[in-house]
Amino acid sequence: MLRALFSKSQRFKRGSGSYLKWRTIFSFTKLQQQKQFPESNDILCTSEIDDKDREYQELSSRFFGVEKAYNCYIIHPYIKWGPKKQILTTPEDQLEEAESLIRTLDPWTVEGKVVVPLTSLDKKTIFGSGNLEKLRNTIRSSKATAVFMNMSTLKIMQIEELESQFGVPIFDRYKIVIEILRLHAISKHAKLQVALAEIPYITNRLTQKDIACSNPEKRKLMLHSREQKLKAAIKKLRTQHEMTRNRRKSLEFPSVAVVGYTNCGKTSLIKALSNDKDLQPRNQLFATLDVTMHAGLLPSTLEVLYVDTVGFISDIPTTLIECFIATLEDALFATVILHVEDISSKKRKHQRNHVLQTLENLLGKSLWKDKLNKIITVGNKCDLVEEIDNESGLIPVSAKTGQGLDKLLKVLEDAVLKESNRRLLTIKIPFGGEEIRWLYKNATVKTEEENPDDSQYENATVIISEAKYHQFQKQFCNHR
Numbered sequence: 001m002l003r004a005l006f007s008k009s010q011r012f013k014r015g016s017g018s019y020l021k022w023r024t025i026f027s028f029t030k031l032q033q034q035k036q037f038p039e040s041n042d043i044l045c046t047s048e049i050d051d052k053d054r055e056y057q058e059l060s061s062r063f064f065g066v067e068k069a070y071n072c073y074i075i076h077p078y079i080k081w082g083p084k085k086q087i088l089t090t091p092e093d094q095l096e097e098a099e100s101l102i103r104t105l106d107p108w109t110v111e112g113k114v115v116v117p118l119t120s121l122d123k124k125t126i127f128g129s130g131n132l133e134k135l136r137n138t139i140r141s142s143k144a145t146a147v148f149m150n151m152s153t154l155k156i157m158q159i160e161e162l163e164s165q166f167g168v169p170i171f172d173r174y175k176i177v178i179e180i181l182r183l184h185a186i187s188k189h190a191k192l193q194v195a196l197a198e199i200p201y202i203t204n205r206l207t208q209k210d211i212a213c214s215n216p217e218k219r220k221l222m223l224h225s226r227e228q229k230l231k232a233a234i235k236k237l238r239t240q241h242e243m244t245r246n247r248r249k250s251l252e253f254p255s256v257a258v259v260g261y262t263n264c265g266k267t268s269l270i271k272a273l274s275n276d277k278d279l280q281p282r283n284q285l286f287a288t289l290d291v292t293m294h295a296g297l298l299p300s301t302l303e304v305l306y307v308d309t310v311g312f313i314s315d316i317p318t319t320l321i322e323c324f325i326a327t328l329e330d331a332l333f334a335t336v337i338l339h340v341e342d343i344s345s346k347k348r349k350h351q352r353n354h355v356l357q358t359l360e361n362l363l364g365k366s367l368w369k370d371k372l373n374k375i376i377t378v379g380n381k382c383d384l385v386e387e388i389d390n391e392s393g394l395i396p397v398s399a400k401t402g403q404g405l406d407k408l409l410k411v412l413e414d415a416v417l418k419e420s421n422r423r424l425l426t427i428k429i430p431f432g433g434e435e436i437r438w439l440y441k442n443a444t445v446k447t448e449e450e451n452p453d454d455s456q457y458e459n460a461t462v463i464i465s466e467a468k469y470h471q472f473q474k475q476f477c478n479h480r
C-alpha cells in the first residue's frame, strides 16, 4: 500500500518530479529517525539498581521468575448477583482471558479450569466450605503445580489459607501480569516501570513470619529507597519523552496514537497502515510494552507518525496501571486517537468500556471531553466475523486482509487535516515561479498540473497549515 501511495505521490505531470521524490524521502527519513524515544545513558538502569540492592534481589526471587514453568489450575470466582456483578461480560469469557494470560507465559500450561459463583470475594478462604472441599479434592488429585485465582489481587491471609488448602502456590492477576511484563520488557523504560510495579506487590505479600524474621524497618527503608530511585529514573525519561514530543510538534508532524485492549491488533494495524516490516504482531497479551513510532503516508501523501502503545486489560490493580501512564502520555497528546476494537471478540463491549473508562480516569473528566472528538473507533479482525454490525461511527477493517483500510485512511486523513489545522487546496500559481519553490519548502505539494485555461500558470494541489497559508497569501496574493 505504501508503495502505491508513493507512486501516487509521484504522479504529477511536469516540473519538480525528482524534487518531490527527494523531499518525501528526506522527510520520511526524519520521521523514521524518531521511531523510538531516545534513552540517555546517564539514566540508572535496573541492573545497576539491582546490583546495589542485593537484599531486594533475594526478596524478589521469592516472588517472581518464570524459570520454573507451572501447570496451573485456573479458578474464576465471580459475583453472581448484586451491584458488583459484571454485566458486559460472562464468567466463561473471563475464564478464557485468564487462560490466554497463562498461555502467554509459555511453557506454562493449563491443567484445568472452572468458574465458581459466589456472593462475596472477601472471605478468608474466598469459597464456602462446600466449594472449598470440592476444589481441594480436584486440585490435590490433579497434576496442578499452582492455582491461578483470576482476581485482581488476593490478600496475604487469603493466599496463605488457600495454599494450605490446595497444597500448591496461589497466584492472582497482579502476579501473572507482572511475570508477563517482565518477559516482554525490552527497553530500559519498560524495565524500570515493571521494576516499580513489583514493589507494592512484594510489600503486600510479606507474611507475619517475614516481618518477624528480619529487621522490618530496614526492609521498609530498602524498598522505599528503591522505589524512589526508580521513580527518579522514570521521571527523567518522561522529561526526555516530552522533549521528543515538542521536537515532533515543532517539525509539524501530526501523530496518530493507536490504543486499545491487549491483543486487539494495534501493532498489526500499524504494520498494515505504515508498511513497517520490522513490526512483529504476536498472539500474546502485552506483546507491546514500549511506545514506538512508525511513519506512514496518508492518501494525500501527508506524513503521519503512528504511535503504538501498551494494551489495556481489566481487573488489574491501579498501581500496575500507574506504572504505564508514561507510555500512554504520547497517545493522549496525539493529533488523532485510533481506538482499535477486536470485533470478533465476545468481550468487545466490556473491553471498550474498560479502555474508555481508564482513559477518562487518566485524563480527568474535562480533558477527556476534549479528546472524545479526536477518537476514531476501528473494528479490527472483521475477517473473522460473518456479519458486521452496522454500528454508527465504527469503521470495520482487517489488518490481516487489508479490508476497509482505504476507507480508514480517508477518515483518518480528514480528521488529521481538521485537528492539525491543515487544508487541502488547489492553488493557481505562475508556472516555474517563486511560489512553487516556497510551497515545496513550507507545505506538502501533492500534484502540479498545467492550468487548462492559461499555459503560463499551473495548478498546485497542496496540504498547507492555516498559518503557512496566511503567510503565502501575504507574500504572493496571487492564489485561487
Ligand SMILES: Nc1nc2c(ncn2[C@@H]2O[C@H](COP(=O)(O)OP(=O)(O)OP(=O)(O)O)[C@@H](O)[C@H]2O)c(=O)[nH]1
Pocket: 260, 261, 262, 263, 264, 265, 266, 267, 268, 269, 280, 281, 282, 283, 284, 285, 286, 287, 288, 289, 309, 310, 311, 312, 380, 381, 382, 383, 384, 397, 398, 399, 400, 401
Ligand atoms: N484474523 C485476524 N487476526 C488479526 C488481525 N489483526 C491482528 N490479528 C492477530 O491478533 C494477534 C494480536 O495482534 P497484535 O497486533 O500483536 O495485537 P496488539 O493489540 O498489538 O497486542 P498487544 O501489543 O499485546 O496489546 C496476532 O496473532 C495477529 O496476527 C486481523 O485483522 N484479523
Ligand SMILES: [Mg+2]
Pocket: 266, 267, 268, 281, 287, 288, 308, 309
Ligand atoms: Mg502490540
